[in-house]
Amino acid sequence: MKEKGAATLPAIHGSVVGSGNYIVTVGIGTPKRKFSLIFDTGSDLTWTQCKPCVGFxxxxxxxxxxxxxxxxYRNVSCSSTVCSSLESAxxxxxxxxxxxxCVYGIQYGDSSFSVGFFAKETLTLTSKDVFPKFLLGCGQNNRGLFRGAAGLLGLGRNKISLVYQTASKYKKRFSYCLPSSSSSTGHLTFGPGIKKSVKFTPLSSAFQGSSFYGLDMTGISVGGEKLPIATTVFSTPGTIIDSGTVITRLPPHAYTVLKTAFRQLMSKYPTAPAVSILDTCYDFSEHETITIPKISFFFNGGVxxxxxxxxxxxxxxxxQVCLAFAGNSDPSDVGIxxxxxxxxxxxxxxxxxxxxGFAAGGCS
Known part of the structure; x- marks a missing residue:
């Protein structure tokens, strides 16, 4: 159910432009031109690649x-307070x-980066949702795993994120559903519009004041059985939810316990070599039907x-089909x-x- 006052954009899997992330199309400029941007809850700055591409x-x-x-389009001057606010973002x-x-520079967890001019420009989400003087980056030197998308839409918790710049209209509320394949479509919705079945968990106090959405993870179950992992294994490093990270990262001990339980339940299938960070892989080429054990996460509030x-x-x-989780190298590394x-x-x-909050069946 969608209420009025909400803006909904179709969300597609980035494989359409060659990325493992998720993409929405927005309008930038006057007259507006359409651009595919990766939407990222793990960062704040919205940017797009810009001519003349001084660097790359x-x-x-x-x-x-x-x-x-x-x-x-207007550049932001480096003497403005808006420019100095970039450092926190x-x-x-x-x-x-x-x-x-004003010149911004931002680097992401995978060493991708963008450097360019900080500017004010009109951002168009839908014909009724137009934001003049929206602060964004005009990227002059951009490298990394953006693969075909024109840039990034920052949905973090800093004042310059889209969530805060549009707060008077959408009341800092947004939701999405990420489709499971390139043949289906999800959505990114700003504003009200709430399914009745959504179960909420409080944002973690451990990430108060940061740009990240921290969640208090309390446990994992595999095949309906709760794994014997102490809650402190999760609470010590903390966990963030990030639409811009592909594979979930768990504390090393939690991952080992998960992988061991998963392997036991999958023992009838032949194993396959590991790939990159994915170390629990199977060969399903000889199997018509496959039974995969259910995995559930538990969060604060009994969610x-x-x-x-x-x-x-x-x-x-x-x-070569792999368990889509990876272990962090250090117990103090944040879970994702x-x-x-x-x-x-x-x-x-x-x-x-x-x-x-979370609910099942969000893309249907």
């Missing part, structure tokens, strides 16, 4: 944005170009989230609830009330 622009699906062709002190324009079957295993090829495990769930970020 990777290949993207659409033509690169040209600020000279937009009537509403990007972790980097902004620079100042020779023309006194149980069943991972969709498409979120449990990651197919490389028929002869990644986007593969969020497939088909309705995930509701009610930032104003400090909670995140």
């Amino acid at each position: 622009c990777y290949q993207q699906k659409e033509k690169i944005f040209d600020p000279k062709r937009s009537k509403s 990007t972790g980097n002190i902004p620079g100042c170009a020779s023309n006194k324009t 149980e989230v069943d991972v969709d079957v498409t979120g449990i295993m990651f197919p490389i090829r028929a002869s 609830f990644g986007n593969v495990q969020q497939h088909t769930l309705e995930v509701v970020y009610d930032v104003a009330h400090g909670q995140v």
